[in-house]
Amino acid sequence: MLKHFYVISNMMNILFMSLLVVISTSCVSCFYISDVYCNPQASTLIKSFCLATSLVYYIFMSRPNKIYLVDFSCYKPGENCLCTKEMLMERAKLFGFLSEENFILINKILDRSGVGPKTYVPEALLQIPPKLTLDEARNESNLVLFGAVDELLEKTCVEAKDIGILVVNCCLFNPTPSLSDAIVNHYKLRGNILIYNLSGMGCSAGVIAVDFAKQLLQAHPNSYALVLSTENEISSIYKGNNPSMLLTNCLFRMGGSAALLSSHPSDGHRSKYQLMHSLRTHVGADDNSYKCVFQEEDEKDIIGVSLSKDLMNVARDALRVHITTLGPLVLPISEKLKYVKNLIERKVLKRKIEAYMPNFKLAFDQFCIHTGGRAVLDRMQKSLELDDFLMEPSRMTLYRYGNTSSSSIWYELSYCEAKGRVKKGHKIWQMAFGSGFKVNTAVWLALKNCDPTSLKNNPWRDEIDDFPVPMHCYRSMTKSA
Numbered sequence: 378m379l380k381h382f383y384v385i386s387n388m389m390n391i392l393f394m395s396l397l398v399v400i401s402t403s404c405v406s407c408f409y410i411s412d413v414y415c416n417p418q419a420s421t422l423i424k425s426f427c428l429a430t431s432l433v434y435y436i437f438m439s440r441p442n443k444i445y446l447v448d449f450s451c452y453k454p455g456e457n458c459l460c461t462k463e464m465l466m467e468r469a470k471l472f473g474f475l476s477e478e479n480f481i482l483i484n485k486i487l488d489r490s491g492v493g494p495k496t497y498v499p500e501a502l503l504q505i506p507p508k509l510t511l512d513e514a515r516n517e518s519n520l521v522l523f524g525a526v527d528e529l530l531e532k533t534c535v536e537a538k539d540i541g542i543l544v545v546n547c548c549l550f551n552p553t554p555s556l557s558d559a560i561v562n563h564y565k566l567r568g569n570i571l572i573y574n575l576s577g578m579g580c581s582a583g584v585i586a587v588d589f590a591k592q593l594l595q596a597h598p599n600s601y602a603l604v605l606s607t608e609n610e611i612s613s614i615y616k617g618n619n620p621s622m623l624l625t626n627c628l629f630r631m632g633g634s635a636a637l638l639s640s641h642p643s644d645g646h647r648s649k650y651q652l653m654h655s656l657r658t659h660v661g662a663d664d665n666s667y668k669c670v671f672q673e674e675d676e677k678d679i680i681g682v683s684l685s686k687d688l689m690n691v692a693r694d695a696l697r698v699h700i701t702t703l704g705p706l707v708l709p710i711s712e713k714l715k716y717v718k719n720l721i722e723r724k725v726l727k728r729k730i731e732a733y734m735p736n737f738k739l740a741f742d743q744f745c746i747h748t749g750g751r752a753v754l755d756r757m758q759k760s761l762e763l764d765d766f767l768m769e770p771s772r773m774t775l776y777r778y779g780n781t782s783s784s785s786i787w788y789e790l791s792y793c794e795a796k797g798r799v800k801k802g803h804k805i806w807q808m809a810f811g812s813g814f815k816v817n818t819a820v821w822l823a824l825k826n827c828d829p830t831s832l833k834n835n836p837w838r839d840e841i842d843d844f845p846v847p848m849h850c851y852r853s854m855t856k857s858a
Contacts, residue, residue, distance in 0.1 A: 445648035491751030521633035542602035546575035550609030579811025583783035607633030608782035615681035622681030630779030634787035670812035745789035795837035
């Protein structure tokens, strides 16, 4: 079995070397052996041919494989998991751990968050009393991940046994056996599959998983990689009264995604997107950046994730560092020259002017910015100078599905598809932020027009006509008295 997989993975190498041997043998047979040794021209010809063939082989095989996104899916929970703001406030009161002051604070946070009136939480959280057990947490992850993978395999018509790489990311829930092991067991994946489980990497881990899968696919050509992103609500609920830790209870919701990446050249004609760039920026060397999203115990030894007041400034500064790497790869020459001119004026001529923010609208057609919360989206919109239309996928995803952590960028891309906005040749920017602190980007090239009527299992399909909600309603909802 292992020999079979080795032959399949190295088919191009075997075919090319076999062809080289056949051609070389044919050339040598054209000369008498004595001619090869006695005739310098014949010897030179054979040496030149072998050298040229080796050079062509090196160039051909050292060229990076194109990475395709065959398709992706986002899990949409059932009606039994639907939760309104009133239900959340009722359950919060019944939980009994919130002080009266923090109960009022939770209500204000929900009003300001940008999260809409109907989102999804695990059914175990809606029970009275809620079931916050390991079994329920595992059931939540299985429900989300199995649901997303089932939809993806149905869309792509790829059999589970053909998947050679599996990357699963979940920040706070990491049981033994791992979530990736659960996928292998449920779908009976093959024995030599490469599996990886990423944890503790925050909301940006979805892009990290894509970048990791890309590198694995380039090292293992002609393979499929399954990338799964989720977060676990049950295991991440904070049951204390530290205000800096309560925000996660208000923002995060149930959800997950599955994406099938391929390095098969033959998949180019049927894939939706091609991965053009994947970039990662880590500013964790700075203490404030490292601790701005931090899991720790509160004063009563209750574990939660605290968000510091420096978070917005850290995100802004990290974005500036990130675009210095991203800009040269995607911006037109006119924007690059403007950026260099501004840099010279500030650093060389010492002029007191603001740093120039390039116009990324000239580089991208669709923007999928992680739904970290209304304040995060406001800051990103202001920093990147984007209009409401380009921010719509992010704001509507936050409104309808809440912050689904690392999978949010896929719900946003689903929104763009459901609206029929993705056209062949469009470039899509997926950008996510995460603890550490990290800013990560994936740039996709659309390989075909997206017809909303032909979409299967799109989480927006049955209700896309209800969106976007009128901005005056959205803004009034996010304001607080």
